[in-house]
Amino acid sequence: MAYDVFTADRALVEAVERHTAADTLDEVRAELAALGTSAGAAQVQEWGALANEYPPRLRTHDRYGHRIDRVEFHPAWHRMLGKGVSAGLTAAWTRPAGHVRRAAGFLVWTQVEAGTCCPLSMTHAAVPALRADPELAAEWEPLLTSTIYDQDLRPAASKAGALFGMGMTEKQGGSDVRTNTTGARPLAEAGTYALTGHKWFCSAPMSDGFLVLAQAPDGLTCFLVPRVLPDGTLNTFLIQRLKDKLGNRSNASAEVEFDGTWARRVGEEGRGVRTIIEMVAATRLDCALGSAGLMRQAVAQAVHHCAHREAFGGKLIDKPLMRNVLADLALESEAATALALRLAAAHDDGGEQELALLRLAVPAAKYWITKRCAPLAVEAAECLGGNGYVEESGLPRLVRESPLNSIWEGAGNVQALDVLRALRREPGALDACLTEIGRAHGADHRLDRAVKDLFTELAHLDGVEARARRLVERLALVLQGSLLVRYAPPAVADAFCASRLGGDRGAAFGTLPSGLDLASVVERARPVP
Structure with missing residues (x-):
C-alpha cells in the first residue's frame, strides 16, 4: 500500500507542529511529507526488502592479494542511504528546528529499512563530539552535515559529504570501556597517534571516519580514525569479519583491528568517555526514535490489516477484543512518539533547563521505549494471524529488528544505572524532569497519584540499584503520561492513564479496562493513504 508515512501518522504530525516555530512550520511539514511519500512508495519499500535480502559482503583483499577491507552493499542500500542523507537526516545541527525535523524524518525513514539508520545516526551524533576540537570540527562538520551522499572512499578534502562510524567496545570489556586495551602511541606531529588493538563491535565499517576509544599515556582518550589518509592511501583498518546479526541485516557491523593505525586526538587525553559521551547521548535518543518508528510501522500494518480483514461475520477492527488489542498497541506507539519528539525539541532549545532534562530523560526514554518495542512488534504480527509470520508481510523483519535498540548504545541495565548516576550527581536533571512532569499537575488524578508514587521511590534511594529498572520505568511512564494528558486527544490520554x-491492566496487550473510548484510539492510529 503506497501512502505518505508522515502525514498518515497523526501523533507524529501533531508533535512536529507542537515543537516547530510558526515561521518554519510550512517548510518542515512539506519536507517531511515529501520524505513520507518516498518512504511509503512501493519502489522504496522494495529497496528496503532487497537490502535486507542481500546483506553486505566483506572483501578483505583485491585480486592481487592486497588488503583492501571493503564492504560491498546491494545497490538498494545505497539508494536508501542516499535518500536519507539528502533528506537532512545528518544535518540537524545546521538547520532551523533541525532536531525536531530530523527526529521526525528519522522515525519515518526507519519504517523503510532500519539498517540504513545506523550510519545516519552515527554521522549525526559525531558532530557534538568533534566540537571538542574546533580544528577537527571545522574540517569534518561540513561534510557530516552535508546533504550529498558521496559513497567513494577518498581523502576528506576531496569529498562532498562523509559518513562516520564508532568503535568503543572490546571483547574483554563490552560496555565497561575503561577496560579497553587498545593502545595509542603519540607520534611526532602534535595531536597524532598510532593505534594498536581491536574493536569487538565497530558500527558502519564502510564509513569515511570513526570515533574510537584507546588508552593514551594519560588514560582513555577519544580519537578520530580516518579511513583514507590525506595522501590518498588507505589507513590501517583491518576488518576481520562482519557480524552475523539476528536483525538489522542490511547494515554492516564489524570486528576490526588497528596495527599502527594513524589517528588524531579529539579532546584531552584521559577524558575520552567525557568527549565521546556527547555522541552516545545522541545515538541513544536515536535508539528511542528508531524503536518508535518500528512500533509505528507495526501498528500501522496491524490496524490496516484489521480494517480490511473480514472474519466471524464482520471486520476485525470492529470486534471488541481485537479493538482492545489495537488500541493498546496504538497507545504504546503514540506515547513513544510524543516522548521522543519532546526530547528532540529540547536539543533545539539548547537552554540550561532543557539540557538538564535530556541528561535524565534520554536514558529513561531509551530504556523504556526500546523495551516496549519487541513485545509490541510480536503482538502486531499476531494481529495478522499466520500472515504475520510470513516474510512477505514485512512483520518478521520488524520482529527481528525490534530487540536491537534496547541492546545497542548501552543495554537496559546500563541505561538504568545511568539514570541513577544522574540522580546522584546532577540534581538539576531531576528538577528539570519534575518541572516537565509538573506541567500536567491536576489534569488527571491517576497521573498525579503516579507522580506521588515516583516521589516516594526517589525519597528512598538506599539499595536502589536492585530496583533501578522499576524506578526508570515509572519515570518514563509519568513523562509520557504528562505529555499525553497535555497534548493528546482525551480518549488517548484517558486510556493511557487508566492502563x-x-x-487496571493485565500483563499482555489487549487488556485495557472497560469504559474507554477505544474506537477513537484505534481510528487515530489508522493510516489513511
Whole structure:
C-alpha cells in the first residue's frame, strides 16, 4: 500500500507542529511529507526488502592479494542511504528546528529499512563530539552535515559529504570501556597517534571516519580514525569479519583491528568517555526514535490489516477484543512518539533547563521505549494471524529488528544505572524532569497519584540499584503520561492513564479496562493513504 508515512501518522504530525516555530512550520511539514511519500512508495519499500535480502559482503583483499577491507552493499542500500542523507537526516545541527525535523524524518525513514539508520545516526551524533576540537570540527562538520551522499572512499578534502562510524567496545570489556586495551602511541606531529588493538563491535565499517576509544599515556582518550589518509592511501583498518546479526541485516557491523593505525586526538587525553559521551547521548535518543518508528510501522500494518480483514461475520477492527488489542498497541506507539519528539525539541532549545532534562530523560526514554518495542512488534504480527509470520508481510523483519535498540548504545541495565548516576550527581536533571512532569499537575488524578508514587521511590534511594529498572520505568511512564494528558486527544490520554498509570491492566496487550473510548484510539492510529 503506497501512502505518505508522515502525514498518515497523526501523533507524529501533531508533535512536529507542537515543537516547530510558526515561521518554519510550512517548510518542515512539506519536507517531511515529501520524505513520507518516498518512504511509503512501493519502489522504496522494495529497496528496503532487497537490502535486507542481500546483506553486505566483506572483501578483505583485491585480486592481487592486497588488503583492501571493503564492504560491498546491494545497490538498494545505497539508494536508501542516499535518500536519507539528502533528506537532512545528518544535518540537524545546521538547520532551523533541525532536531525536531530530523527526529521526525528519522522515525519515518526507519519504517523503510532500519539498517540504513545506523550510519545516519552515527554521522549525526559525531558532530557534538568533534566540537571538542574546533580544528577537527571545522574540517569534518561540513561534510557530516552535508546533504550529498558521496559513497567513494577518498581523502576528506576531496569529498562532498562523509559518513562516520564508532568503535568503543572490546571483547574483554563490552560496555565497561575503561577496560579497553587498545593502545595509542603519540607520534611526532602534535595531536597524532598510532593505534594498536581491536574493536569487538565497530558500527558502519564502510564509513569515511570513526570515533574510537584507546588508552593514551594519560588514560582513555577519544580519537578520530580516518579511513583514507590525506595522501590518498588507505589507513590501517583491518576488518576481520562482519557480524552475523539476528536483525538489522542490511547494515554492516564489524570486528576490526588497528596495527599502527594513524589517528588524531579529539579532546584531552584521559577524558575520552567525557568527549565521546556527547555522541552516545545522541545515538541513544536515536535508539528511542528508531524503536518508535518500528512500533509505528507495526501498528500501522496491524490496524490496516484489521480494517480490511473480514472474519466471524464482520471486520476485525470492529470486534471488541481485537479493538482492545489495537488500541493498546496504538497507545504504546503514540506515547513513544510524543516522548521522543519532546526530547528532540529540547536539543533545539539548547537552554540550561532543557539540557538538564535530556541528561535524565534520554536514558529513561531509551530504556523504556526500546523495551516496549519487541513485545509490541510480536503482538502486531499476531494481529495478522499466520500472515504475520510470513516474510512477505514485512512483520518478521520488524520482529527481528525490534530487540536491537534496547541492546545497542548501552543495554537496559546500563541505561538504568545511568539514570541513577544522574540522580546522584546532577540534581538539576531531576528538577528539570519534575518541572516537565509538573506541567500536567491536576489534569488527571491517576497521573498525579503516579507522580506521588515516583516521589516516594526517589525519597528512598538506599539499595536502589536492585530496583533501578522499576524506578526508570515509572519515570518514563509519568513523562509520557504528562505529555499525553497535555497534548493528546482525551480518549488517548484517558486510556493511557487508566492502563499505564492507574494499574487496571493485565500483563499482555489487549487488556485495557472497560469504559474507554477505544474506537477513537484505534481510528487515530489508522493510516489513511
